[in-house]
Amino acid sequence: MLTATEFKLLTELVTGRGKVQTRDHLLDTVWDTHFEGYSRTVDTHVRRLRQKLGPYAEWVETVRGVGYRFRA
Numbered sequence: 001m002l003t004a005t006e007f008k009l010l011t012e013l014v015t016g017r018g019k020v021q022t023r024d025h026l027l028d029t030v031w032d033t034h035f036e037g038y039s040r041t042v043d044t045h046v047r048r049l050r051q052k053l054g055p056y057a058e059w060v061e062t063v064r065g066v067g068y069r070f071r072a
Helices: 004-015 023-030 040-059
Strands: 060-063 067-070
Touching: 004 023, 004 040, 004 067, 023 040, 023 067, 040 060, 040 067
Parallel strands: none
Antiparallel strands: 060 067
């Protein structure tokens, strides 16, 4: 079962399917806040989301140095 934050993160990624979402953008939209230096929070939540997605984890693609993209 996804947490509320994981669900919001997945929704944001799916809504922008194919488009790279920067960590800062995800912080702004999912967490409704912008903290410089806390972008690793996004990484941690993406890691947990991928674990829960199981065989579909590969649909959440890391764009190195930028952010994430949903590519299903």
